[in-house]
Amino acid sequence: MATRVARKLETTEPKSAYKTITVAPLTPVIGAEIGAVDLSKPLSDDQIAEIRSAHADYHVILFRDQKLSNEDHKRFARLFGTLHVHPYNARNAQPDHAKSAVRDPEILVVKADQSSRFVAGEEWHTDVTCDAEPPMGSMLYITKTPEIGGGDTLYSSTVRAYEALSPAMQEFVGKLTATHDGAKPYTGGYGTPAPPGGWPKNTHPVVITVPWNGKKSLYVNRGFTTKINELDRKESDAMLEMLWRHIENHVEFQCRVRWTPNTLVFWDNWSTQHHAVWDYYPHSRYGQRVSIVNGRPAA
Numbered sequence: 450m451a452t453r454v455a456r457k458l459e460t461t462e463p464k465s466a467y468k469t470i471t472v473a474p475l476t477p478v479i480g481a482e483i484g485a486v487d488l489s490k491p492l493s494d495d496q497i498a499e500i501r502s503a504h505a506d507y508h509v510i511l512f513r514d515q516k517l518s519n520e521d522h523k524r525f526a527r528l529f530g531t532l533h534v535h536p537y538n539a540r541n542a543q544p545d546h547a548k549s550a551v552r553d554p555e556i557l558v559v560k561a562d563q564s565s566r567f568v569a570g571e572e573w574h575t576d577v578t579c580d581a582e583p584p585m586g587s588m589l590y591i592t593k594t595p596e597i598g599g600g601d602t603l604y605s606s607t608v609r610a611y612e613a614l615s616p617a618m619q620e621f622v623g624k625l626t627a628t629h630d631g632a633k634p635y636t637g638g639y640g641t642p643a644p645p646g647g648w649p650k651n652t653h654p655v656v657i658t659v660p661w662n663g664k665k666s667l668y669v670n671r672g673f674t675t676k677i678n679e680l681d682r683k684e685s686d687a688m689l690e691m692l693w694r695h696i697e698n699h700v701e702f703q704c705r706v707r708w709t710p711n712t713l714v715f716w717d718n719w720s721t722q723h724h725a726v727w728d729y730y731p732h733s734r735y736g737q738r739v740s741i742v743n744g745r746p747a748a
Contacts, residue, residue: 456613465502469495472503479606479721480704481507488512488713489521497528504529504586505662508720509604511706512713517590519556522713522739526588530743533584535577536631536649537641557738559589563731567639570725573605573697574672576718576740579631579649583718584740590713591736595729602706603724604716608664609702610695611656622667622692623748625655625680629673638672652678654748655692659719666720667692668746696722708734719746 460477471484481503486496503510517525526532532555539554561568576587594600611619631648635641655677657668669677671693677685696702706714716723718740 456615458609458612465499465506467499467503469493470499470503472507474507475509475704475706478609478702478704479507479604480509480511480706483510483512486512488515488525489517492525492528501529501661504715504717508606508608508717509704509706510715512715513709513711515590515711515713517711517713519553519737522588522590522737523555525713526739526741529586530741533577533580533740533742535740536579536635536644539644555739557740558735559738560733560735561727561730562733565730568725568727568734570602570672570723571727572671573693573722573724574634575607575668575670575722577631577649578629578653578668578670578673578718579633579651581649581651582742582745583629583653585719585743586715586717587738587740588713588715589736589738590711591708591734592710593733593735594708594710595732595734597729597732599726599729599732600708600734601726601728602708602714603703603726604706605696605699605703605722605724606720607667607696607722608659608662608720610692610699611665611667613699613702614695619656619665622688623656623665626652626678627655627669627674627689628652628676628678630675631673633675634672653746657719657746657748659717660744661717662720664720667696668719669693670722671697697724 473482534554535557576584630650635648659666
C-alpha cells in the first residue's frame with residue numbers, strides 16, 4: 450500500500466521592498482519585527498504604506514520600545530479602519546453595570562495577576578468572530594511583563610493552513626458556512642452572564658478571501674465556532690475538530706512572540722489565530738488592546 454506524503458509548501462519571499470521601515474522576519478511564514486518607527490508620532494504616507502505591506506506579507510507585526518498614550522494607540526489603529534467595541538465593554542456600558550463601566554470603550558484591558566481565575570485567549574482563537582463585522586485586526590500594547598518571563602503569544606497562519614489542505618478538501622470546505630457564538634467563550638468558558646439580548650451570534654464562510662493579501666484563509670476557531678451549518682451535528686463536530694487541530698498542531702504554520710515591556714503587536718485576525726500562554730502565575734502581566742473593523746469577511 451502506498452504511503453501518502455504530507456503536502457510540503459514552498460516558502461514564497463514577500464514581494465514588498467521597504468525603505469522607510471526595517472523588517473526582520475520571525476519565521477519564513479509568519480511574523481516580523483518592525484523597526485525605525487515611533488508610533489507616538491504621526492507617520493509619513495510612505496511609512497503607513499510600508500507598514501500595510503508588512504502586515505499583508507507577514508500577518509503579525511511587532512513594534513518594540515514604544516511609549517504610547519491611549520490616544521497614540523488609537524490613532525495608529527484608525528489608520529486601518531474603525532475602532533471596535535468589544536462585547537464585554539458594550540455589556541458594561543449598560544445601566545445595570547454602571548459600577549463596572551469602562552472609561553474608554555474602544556480599549557480592552559488585558560491583564561492577569563495572582564487573583565486571576567483565567568486569562569483571556571488561553572486557547573486558540575480569532576478575536577470576536579461572533580460579531581457581524583468581526584475585527585480585521587487587533588493591536589495589543591503590553592506595558593508590564595512577568596518578572597520571571599513567560600506570557601508569550603503564539604500565532605498560526607490560517608492562510609498557510611488552508612494552502613496545506615488537499616485540493617479536494619479545499620474545494621469541500623470552500624462551500625461551507627459556520628456559526629460563531631459569543632456565548633461559547635463568554636458564558637460557557639468564563640461564566641459571564643449575557644447582556645440583555647444575549648451575546649452576538651453570526652454566520653461566516655468557513656473559507657474567506659483576505660482583501661489586503663488576496664489569500665484564502667480558514668475562518669473557523671475553537672474559541673467561537675459552534676457548528677458548520679451545512680452538516681449534521683456529528684459531521685460538523687468531526688470536521689471542526691479536524692480543522693482546528695490542523696491549524697493548532699502544525700508548528701510550521703506558527704510563530705511565537707516574546708513580549709518585552711512597551712511592545713505593540715498588530716495581528717491580522719482574518720489570516721491568523723492566536724493563543725496566549727499563561728505560564729507565569731502568580732506573576733502579573735498588563736496590556737491594552739484596540740481592535741479594528743474594516744468590513745465583513747467574505748468567501
